[in-house]
Amino acid sequence: MFSVYEELFISLMFIPAAAGAIVGMIPIKCSGNVAAFLCGTSAFFGILSYPLYLYGGDIAFTFPLPSAWGPYSILIDELPAMMISLSSAVFLAVLAHMIFSVSVSAEGRYSSTICALFISCMLAMCADTVILLLIAWEAVTLSTFLMASGKNGAAAWKFLVIAHIGGLMVICAFLVMLSYSGDHTLSSWSDLGNAMGLPASCGAIALLFMGFGTKLGLIPFHVWIPDLYASAPTHTSALMSTVSSNAAVMILFKSIFGYIGVSEGMYVLAVILMAASSFTAVWSALESLVQTEPKRILAYSGMENMALVLLCFSIGILFSDGGSPGLMTVVLVAGLFHVMNHSVFKSLMILAVGSAEDCTGETAIEKMGGLAKIMPAFSLVALVAVLSMAAIPPFNGFASEWLMIQSMMGGEGIHMTEIILPLGVAVLGISGMMAAVSYARLYGFMFLGRPRSEKPVSSKVGTAVLVPMAALALLCFAMGIFCSQIMEKLARGVAAATSIPSDDSFVNHLSGTLNMPIMAGILLMAIFAAYVLSRAFRKKSARSPTWDCGTPLDENMQYSSMGFSQPLVRVFHPLYGDVVEISDDESSENRKRYSIKFAEPFVEHLYVPIGNLIMRGARRVGSTQNGNIQTYLGYILAVLVVLLVAVRFV
């Protein structure tokens, strides 16, 4: 009986979006908004997937499509249901923001690719056959590419090439897994590692890690991220960094811990993966400190957060080597929870930055400032995003970082992890704090201080645009407050997906407690009490100009954002490799212009040499093509002779 509702739900979730994708193609004026609205309808029904799961259990469905490689079926169990609900909520907020923004006229083509992205992301999260999974994952890449190829085509092409290298690795890994399992249905795969043997399963895990790492910004596959964020439309980056990252992490998690299954003996692999993700985390946090465009800062911060998630996964592998399934559950829950939190606060922040850019008409952080005084409500919403990104209690970013540190501290007694886990904690501490610095810088120089240009704002953020952002901010707060409930649900899902024996409850493996509602309550009460008490003394407060030492301040006389991060740049100077350029100023004589350029070592020392190598090889091949018909006939003759000889003797 329930299956009727299942079909109804699946069709409500996918048909409007599919219709939207087609409507968007029609070249009439309102087609973009209609398609976006249809996609929003789908996203709204997508939110219901977790409540439906709680009510009726797993949701399974097979699309009635003919296929040579098995059926196209989907299965929504606990983790995918949670992920789909959350991603749909994010999707809905982003769509609402897009529809209500004045500056963005929803083009039909753009809206239809958004519909395609929605369908492919949701299918990728819940696909139950190999072929559907791979097709959906490829569709995610393609639709992201179509959404991003706006102003700067080069960045989008860079993304397409690197994402396809990653996609190739993912396909290889899945084919290897398929050859050992022989079954197309993913839900019947479990512990393939036993059949595959240690080398093959380690290789598959490494391939998957790198393959999804291209999408999540694992170094050295990260070069496309900052450029793409800086050039793509706001809503593209908002969806790309949240929903498609969710899908990538979800598949990565299921394939490493569910399908392949980690076993003992993966110590070295775990340490290598940990080193790669730690390096990515610290490096991207460092880079985010010297960026001058808000969207680039967010690009690097997204890399940092995803690197922390990958760090959690690699520590999970380490724990399974040490034979402690309980802690493994904790660290995996921490990683998944962080992905969920990240998708909420990061989409909020990207939307806020996009709105701020629309209002000011600037993309450089040095030209903004003082927005908090002009738009208090908007700046409050952005503050929530910044605080949760910087892992400040009682918001959600704190909850997941707390769980990460908790799991690492809990692993102290396990053999051979004892020296590695403190380094993990140190990485978390230093990259988390550096990220907090760069968010403080982002917020401080966009919203606080005095305006840095003559006319700070050309238009204000409308109420209708503010509503979806406020909803996301509330979600940040709510996910922080109800973190322990979410963690327990996630733990149940992780246990179901990975066949980790969960003999006791998740809380027993934590070495400390966190009761967020009461903590937040005490904090808010203390703030309120302090406010009331100090108001009781006296009420007057005067306003006066900022203290200026007697020199009236103009808009350039305040700390610049580059100056703000300069002490840290000096401390970590050997890692930056900056280039100071001194050139003559055109406008007047005897003046020099100093500028600091930060080198991109991975482009310079990795991609450029590879590119040169390929170009040289191509030139060598090219020299065989001289356009002379006799030469080509000669090639044909040579090939013919070789083939005949080969046929004769083989």
Added chain:
Amino acid sequence: MDAAISGNLIDLCVVAMLLLSMLAMTTTRIAQLLNAFAVQSLFLAFLAFVIADSTGHTELFIMGGITFAVKVIGIPWAMRNTAMRLHAGREIDSTMGIPGSLLVSATLIIVAYLVTEPLMATVDTIARNCLAMSMSVILIGLFMMVTRRKAMAEAVGLLIMENGLFLGVMSISYGMPLVVEMGIFFDVLMVAVIVGIFALRINKAFDSIDTSVLRRLKE
């Protein structure tokens, strides 16, 4: 003495020795460096006494006594004299900054731990835990010789390595035969004297005791 307390004392001494070699990495003055070395040797002597007292290996008393006489008093005094006579050698040049050298030293400690971890289970002495520490002291001493440019500081690096070696020997087998130990002490003394003389000579020939200047000899 109570076994727990002597165990604590051994641990504290050995950690103090490691800390002092880290401290030696951070100093920029030759006098401070010599002080650090002297205090480290003092802890080594004290450690010898504690182990001798708690295990009954009385020859360790003699070794501790010699350590005290030679390394705590003799060598630092002689080298300080040399440094005073050189005048120029008050500051130590290093090829690496302080934070960098501290982080490398910390890495070396981790490496030492990972290397000695399987070994420690096979040894059965009261101070077997010190093996990793002694390996770290040796590695840090070597690292000091790599990064420092002045001949005096390189000599101190060698002496710190030697301290680490003694620590390791004590932790594995409660010391070597007395004759060997005497020989090593003599060697160390000779190192100090020779470095002193050489430093003077180098200083006269090149107006500096920077050993990187010695590269000029190649031509």
Added chain:
Amino acid sequence: MIEFVLSAAQSVLMIALAPLFAGILKKAKARMQHRNGSSIFQPYRDVAKLLRKNETVSESSSLLFRFIPYVCFGSMVLLSLMTPFFFVDVAAPYGDLISMVYIFTLYRLMMVLGGLEGGSVFGGMGSSREMMMSVLIEPSLLLSLMALAGLTGGSTAVSDIPRELIGMGVIVLAPALVLAASSFFITLLAENSRVPFDNPSTHLELTMVHEGMLVEYSGRGLGLMDLSSMMRLMIFSSMLCTLFFPWGMALTASPFAIFVGLAAIFAKVLFVTLAIALIESYLAKYRLFRLPNLLTASFALSLMAMISLYIL
């Protein structure tokens, strides 16, 4: 019930005594410099006077600026409810050591945002320097607390640690504890903007860090910020005295144990205060770019604490 009353009382006592120890610190410093110095109760009078005064805020600051003092003060109240003082239980065991570190981060981030409000150059400079230090402090703070948790068997709950440490007897005086405590002491100096990291009594533009961020506050706001920074010092010193060296704390609610606990904690906090005064009198403030040396040393110390936990 009596336990809860005691633990609530100790939090109130901690807040109430924070200005007193700040006064003692100032007095001790004055004495060491052969000055007479102001009374040890002067901080109470300063704070009371500031709280009664009118507030003047910058025209270019937003509403956030007005709320930052309350948020800072509230976060310190929350922390004082989570820190043990003379009695081993805490009034609000709703978070652990890790969440305490993050609440300190909340305080610091709020102060930094406040420094950027108003757009004064001093505020920006102070914020920038504070952030540089906090990046280097954070890993060593986390690692020293992790070493502490490892020493006591992996628990990060605040009130478990003193119990465990006292229960372990003399064996606990292992190098790990000493190293972690010394690393924690360096972070204490850095977090509380003490010499050699910052000079709390300076108002010279080139040297100020903490005061630079407070330059735009006045009246009520300044009073609250001053009070919260005194409370922060108090919380840090009582963390050092109760988590790392818990001996003498009251484990039960008997009158004698409470008396001993009070005496012990007074003696220990006084000792820490005098040690800070001594350091402030004998050391000059470091140049900003020499600070990483000291903070890396603190990091190395806490890392060695972790390592020695396993080696020894």
